Amino acid sequence: MRRSVRGIAVVACALFAFVFMGAEKAKPAAKPAAEPIRAKIGVISIITGQGAAYGEAITNGIKLARDEVNAKGEVLVDLKIEDSSGKQEQALAAAQKLINSEQVVAIIGPTLSNEMMVAGPEANASGVPIMGTSTTAKGITQIGKYVFRNALPESQAIPASIGKAVKKHNIRKVALLYGNDDVFTKSGFDTMKEVSGKLKLNILTIETFQKGQADYKAQLTKIASLKPDAVFCSALYNEGGVILAQARKMGLKVPFVGGNGFNSPKVIEIAKDAAEGLTVATPWFGESNDPKVKGFVAKYEKAYGKKPDQFAAQAYDAFHIMANALKAAGIADRAKLRDSLAATKNFQGVLGKFSFDAERDVVMSPIVLIVKGGKFTIFN
């Protein structure tokens, strides 16, 4: 009951402010120092269950950004964090709650592309801007004009890493290896295949594996016997690390090019020396010398006792993009926020220069990394 009263109050305030703004529009814009913009932003993330590690990084990144924004005082954001457990139905319920009861002005999340496929249409139909920070599958922003994302899709990251590797190692013949029981690794594989076709590479064989497999020797023995110049491998780091270790052990020494799932320091932790030469493309590079990145890493480490990963960085940038758009809109209004979000151009975040394209999808250039001396370094 209380909640709905508060909800009505917020709407009333927003309406009032809206009318007031309308009245003031006649005068030239000249009052930024006045009242701060108060906004309620919803977050849908995986707080419990499998994948909670992603949700933790994401909410940490968002909270850090919120504290920075609120400290500045131009925009004051009240976060409403809801758990989706990585499940579609729960993500939908969370979105409905945020939209209807909490009356948020925008939503950040959910974590998985699958979840966005149900939460996105709901938010779009209600006219609430929703921005995925880790939803990389195809067709996310095509859900509708209120759906955004700042997660670099695999279809942009993989061509960058393959392009550089092919040029450097003069690759002609490749073997493809991917996890066929996961949407993410499967879509990474589709991109690898497409890019290989475009670059006229000779695909010697396509091998698959399943999540949690312990033994990849049969596939790797077959790949080794075909003598490829490189292996393009679409795997998550857990399987990817083991694949690398077993491949190197059996004498398969050619370069490995991976998708974004491979981009984790955990790969090096698992595979040790065997990770050397692994090439990935990523929007996020924590070891970068960019002062903005350094500042973020230091702050994050101080607040949470560990280094931020890609998920934290993307969430952090997403919140700042949102806050900037709120400031530009000048008011916590869903439709106005949507328009100013869509107009975001050349935002300078920890992931580099960021813009939305006409379809509210990501425009940025990924960084290509290679594992050298036990850590990810910039690929030259």
Place this chain on the structure above:
Amino acid sequence: MFLEQLINGVTLGSIYAIVALGYTLVFGVLDIINMAHGEIFMFGAFVGMLIVSKAGAPLPVAFLGAVVVTAAMGLLLERFALRPLRGRPGASHLASLISTIGVSILLENIAHKIFGSGNHLFETSFAEIRFEVGPVTIYLVQVVILLISLLLMTGLALWLARTRAGKALRATAENLETAGLLGVDTNRMITATVVIASAMGGVAGVLVGMAFNYINNQIGLSMGLKGLAIIIFGGMGSVYGAMAGGLILGLSETFVVAYGSSGYRDAIAFVAIIVILLIKPQGLFGQAHAEARR
């Protein structure tokens, strides 16, 4: 490539066989499928990993440690999940199946809590010893795994067939009450069976770590399901069936990848099992149902 893949297949098959032996022993005596066996196996692997990689102790210590821990787990399993249900009027066979499923979920989550969900490196210098035979590289580990599985199989078969304890075990399997009347301490025999089966799971766990170098808390599930398929395929309760079934599954999986498509790896292996079961419903080494299981 053929020889290398053959070795890969035999190694994988031997490990499947040892996991299946644990299932088959418990099923042969108790007529129940111990769904927690895969998780006990997984704990064996983790104990071995802790001893070898973290403490840096030699491999025999790892085997010993894994066997002790998994045997103790078997003891607890029998005492708290199986015995209370045994002989209770109205308790169906499914009751113990469900209780072991409960134990398996519990163990998997405990492992998740303690070890996390990622892969753990099972590091041992022994796994690096290899020799070249012509163009083929053979790791000593692969030979040892095959030997241990053959040894366990023949040891188990001989123990069951030749020793007094084995005889008592078979009597218990034949008929619990009659064996009890004839002076066999059936509770002790059953406990011994579960403990031995669990200890074999522990051995298999360490072997998996040695062979593949990585373990995680999901291996119990995947290996356990394969082990279950194997005992149905090889003949429920048959020691030789477990061994033959394990090798056939391991080899067929490997060769499907080598000469076919890895996407069909599990499909073809299981289609083969279905076909054999259609021809011989009691499994490769299974006896017709009227006869007692050996």
